[in-house]
Amino acid sequence: MRLRRLLTVVGLGLLLVCSLMGQRWIRDIFPESDYIPTPPDANEKTEFYFARLRYRNVQASGMWAMRGQWTVDYPKADRQFLQGLRRLSRIHANSVEHIVDLVSDDIFNYPFVYVVEAGHWDLPDAQAKKLREFTDRGGFLMTDDFHGTFEWDVFTASLNKGFGDRPIVDIENSDPIFHVLYDLEDRIQVPGIVNYPFTKTYEYDGYEPKWRAVRDDKGRIVVAICHNMDQGDAWEWADSPHYPEKYTSQAYRTGLNYIIYSMTH
Amino acid sequence: MFEFLFKYPWPVYRKGTLVLLSGWPVWLLGLLALAAAVLVALLFLRKPVPKTRAVVLAGIQWVGLLVLLILLWQPALSVSMLKPQQNVVAVVVDASTSMALEGRIGQAKGLLDSGLLEQLKKRFPVRLYRAGRTLERVETVPAQADQPVTNLGEALKGATAESATLPIGAVVLLSDGADNAGGLDSDTMATLRRSRIPVHAVGFGSEQLARDIEVSDVQIVPRSLPDARLSATVTLRQSGFAGKVAKLSVHGDGKVLASRVVKLPEDGQTAREVISFQSGVAGAKSLKVGVDLLEGETNRDNNVLTRLVNVEDRKPRILYIEGEPRWEMKFIRRAAELDRSLQLASILRTTQNKLYRQGTTDGKELEHGFPDTVDELFKYQGLVIGNVEASYFNPVQQGLIKEFVDRRGGGVLFLGGRAALSDGGWNKSEVAEIMPVMLPDRKSTFHRDPATVELAVAGRDSLITRIEEDPEKNISRWKALPYLADYQETGPAKPGALVLAELSPTSKGKFPLLTTQNFGRGRVGVFATGGSWRWQMLQDSKDMSHEVFWQQLLRWLVSSTSEHVSAVTDKAVYSDETRVPFHVEVRDQNYLPASDATVEGHVLGPGGVADLVPMRPVTGQPGVYAGEWKADNAGSYLMEVIAKQGEKELGRDVLTFQREDGVAEHFRTEQNRELLERIAQQTGGRYYKPSDTGRLPEEIEYSDAGISVKETRDIWNAPAAFLLFAALKAGEWFLRRRWGAV
Secondary structure, three states, rough: OOOHHHHHHHHHHHHHHHHHHHHHHHHHHHHOOOOOOOOOOOOOOEEEEEEEOOOOEEEOOOOOHHHHOOOOOOOOHHHHHHHHHHOOOOOOOOEEEEEOOOOOOHHHHHEEEEEEOOEOOOOOOOHHHHHHHHHHHHHHEEEEOOHHHHHHHHHHHHHHHHHOOOOOEEEEOOOOOOOOOOOOOOOOOOOOOHOOOOOOOOOOOOOOOOOEEOOOOOOOOEEEHHHHHHHHHHHHHOOOOOOOOOHHHHHHHHHHHHHHHHOOH | HHHHHHHHHHHHHHHHHEOOOOOOHHHEEEEEHHHHHHHHHHHHHHOOOOOHHHHHHHHHHHHHHHHHHHHHHEEEEEEEEEEEOEEEEEEEOOOOOHHHHHHHHHHHHHHHHHHHHHHHHHHEEEEEEEEEOOOOEEEOOOOOOEEOOHHHHHHHHHHHHHHHHEEEEEEEEEEOOOOOOOOOHHHHHHHHHHHOOOEEEEOOOOOOOEEEEEEEEEHHHHHEEOOOOEEEEEEEEEOOOOOOOEEEEEEEEOOEEEEEEEEEOOOOOEEEEEEEEEEEOOOOEEEEEOOOOOOOOOOOOEEEEEEEEEEEOOOOOEEEEEEEOOOOHHHHHHHHHHHOOEEEEEEEEOOOEEEEEEOOOOOOOOOOOOOOOOOHHHHOOEEOOOOOOOHHHHHHHHHHHHHHHHHHOOEEEEEOOOOOOOOOHHHHHHHHOOOOOOOOOOOEEEOOOOOEEEEHHHHHOOOOOOOOOOHHHHHHHHHHOOEEEEEEEEOOEEOEEEEEEEEOOOOOOOOOEEEEEEOOEEEEEOOOOOOHHHHHHHHOOOOHHHHHHHHHHHHHHHHOOOOOEEEEEOOOEEOOOOOEEEEEEEEEOOOOHHHHHHEEEEEEOHOOOEEEEEOOEEOOHHHHHHHEOOOOOOOOEEEEEEEEEEEEEEEEEOOOOOOEOOOOOOOOOOOOOHHHHHHHHHOOOOHHHHHHHHHHHHHOOOOOOOEEEEEEOOOOHHHHHHHHHHHHHHHHHHHHHHHHHO
């Protein structure tokens, strides 16, 4: 009995050490920089602002809880994506991200909002209802970078507080969101850097990428759900030789399509 | 008193001409008057008295001498008089329904039966007539006011026309003057004048009813799109209810479409009230617009008017081109999608080389971008040009945009944006001519700064800007709208353009936000912002102000856009008139006037009435055709006009009109004294109150109509002349005594 307990503790310890070493190893390949320079035109007044949602994390402990929060990939992913968006489209976009939350009403000034690690959010009832009001007025929410069954359940637990009457549906290939700028019928799973060297592209049990949505009364997508994929990492590491271009290309196209869709539907 | 002083009644002076019976030359009279003036001047100016007094006394002396000289020449009046018993007097009694009010017909009958008729008969043979839609001879004075129409013009023309076979000496008209068959036009009045028969009018009824509300007019557009917000402009008059309130409402399809409480104007004043309502589903609508009855109203049949509105079953198409993805486009599209009557096709430049199309009917529509042919562009009824620079359009396309308004009759709306209006070089394009504003001749007119909005004066009555039903609430509602995300300086409105709404940036003055004008056959608007989307995102999701505003603006853009055939009548309701004139404008495939078309109208009316009305080209107006039809029966009519060029149909149009009988008789029922006086004055007659008709039989005699003789009446011996002479002498004596002048 004692031996079994000892082996368990040692096993868990090894797992922790390996995991931390793995993280460190990945960070050596994809080094986080503490200094992200602010673009000189950051104060320009523009039509479009990339708004990132700041939310409260679900209460949990351990490695899983440490991994996910609203700041993931921030701000490099946002700014690199915006560089591409400005270069590849006619959208008059600001060069830096803008942080919004569901506490104040500032979110209503930004009809497009991006949520990362949505499998970790924990929205109070009032905030979930405000999110619903945001989409009812015409706002568009894009969620990204959450994986597997557990995080799906966490995601929907908060979402359903505001959208309980709205089914979550798979987006058909023919939907305008996949054609508004680029034709994205052949999509692949966009992995996060934790999957390096990308022999596999899924995390947890999120084997299949899911392109899902909540639609409004008119059938327009108001919540675009990117489940089992990580556009954020693909944007963030677009400049890395270690991150495959094919994933970055799709992530940029997806982001562009989603934003133009949000500005036309 | 007049007759005592001047020997004869006033009509003798009015109708007579002055003659001098002495036979001495008139020049001698003038010479003597001049000599008298010189003599008096020499005598008085030599006297040692102040100059002013000398002039006054000399003037009195001279006037006295002048009076004496004139009397020596024996002035008299030459006047025509009807020969007794040789001229017929036509007595016309208005027997229309309005004469039943206040017992007017009874008063008229009483006046005639109590002696007036007898006195007339002593001097002239009298013929009695009853006036309604037409003139009818009667043997006794009518006791009933049962004629559904008053047509005084026709009645008087009928009476005077008797002079062709009878020596008509005068017409005596007993009426309230409430003509409702189009009034007396200038032709009728000229006919009466030419007949030289004086019409003496006796007016009955109050000139202002004691307690009454009347809806005297209702203006509604005759055509509409389904579910459109329409407004009825209601003209109200009242007496006896000043300061009180009443409920104004619109009824249609068997239900109340809109109602609101209005404050009634002061007694005798006219007020205009606007009430808006939804047009509903397609079809011809008969709307009853009016004010609920108040207790004690004298006339209970003049509170409601009926109007026809043809709600057309069509969905105009609007082409919206946007130069870059913008929130404004998304929210305009969403507002338009909620409107079942609009179709919005759009082109969006997503990248430098890609266009994204929405709302197109098939894959071919707009596949090459903005149209560059008449066929392609003119199939739309409206055009919205967003944040697109002028140079994006080639010269042919720019010319087409202008022609789209001028020739096609479409509507174009320009939005603000960083590549719009002056910042987009539109001020230097030929399209600037059609814009309702004078675009500034500089760049940097677009600002991404907040600006509040409010209604301009013209916007308070506009249907485009009517977010709230109540006009006052609407003004407040606009002020409470969230600020715009951006704005653009447009320059001032051009003459004739209307600024409906203004914007106020935080640190500058006011600028036009929404300006509109008509240009050629179409209309143009400038909405100087790309940031009205905040009205949607910054207000509760149930708030519909953004959607309503945009739907109304887009409907304004297209609702008046005519197609190849456009037919109109001169009015929507024909009250007691059977003649219905039509005008049809026909355009060919290129929207140029089609002068070689065959145009026919197919009329359908009550009781299965069906007829074919051919239309003739109007000389000097290319593409315009006219026709006329007689609608005998009251009811609603529908006419479909079809225009063909050879065997090829150019287009068709449907219009509606209404005929009603006896309804107008309940309106304007107070005595129209102004009309009666005008008839009398124009024909040489006189207006009388019933109480003043004692001398009417005698005064009728002074007329040169019929069989008359010229008589000469001395006036040199009129007491007034001697009194004048005596007064001059007395005045001179008084002044001499006072001034001590000898």
